[in-house]
Amino acid sequence: AQSVSQHNHHVILSEAASLELGCNYSYGGTVNLFWYVQYPGQHLQLLLKYFSGDPLVKGIKGFEAEFIKSKFSFNLRKPSVQWSDTAEYFCAVISYSSASKIIFGSGTRLSIRP
């Protein structure tokens, strides 16, 4: 069965630290990849997406992610986090041969110490 794994359930960092959140998916066909973020008390919103082309994609608020096809990974990175990055982050995959179902990871809660 297709799945998306986010191995870090809760990450705690200090401000200005670098961030990398892992995302691995299990599917060998064509996929589109997404990171969504849910700030406290707010609705989910798109952080960045990969459809094709340059495997390094940039999103809002200084986030970026790299698609590594050989590793089935789409890790999220930010060189220097801020307290306002405290949120829950979800990786998601749409595969095009499974009736276009979207699969989300279980999420990573990021807490930033001021």
Added chain:
Amino acid sequence: KAGVTQTPRYLIKTRGQQVTLSCSPISGHRSVSWYQQTPGQGLQFLFEYFSETQRNKGNFPGRFSGRQFSNSRSEMNVSTLELGDSALYLCASTSEGLAYTGELFFGEGSRLTVL
């Protein structure tokens, strides 16, 4: 442009009852998809409706159903509620559907508690 609106925001039901949740998409969006969010499980896809037709369905029992109206508003129904149905139910809209979307626009959710 108004966002995705979900009603009610909070509700409490007892086991065996049924519940109907409503979702009004962004104007012009024809696709509405529904998700169940629980701690530790993340978001699980329930189904997608596009132009009043169910286009995709996740792995949920038949107690979970939905429909979409001609104005693109969608409802989700859960019958014979179980304790495990307690969750935040999210809907999202997009203009062309999951197969083509670059972005899902989510509502704030309906939090269902089953006692």
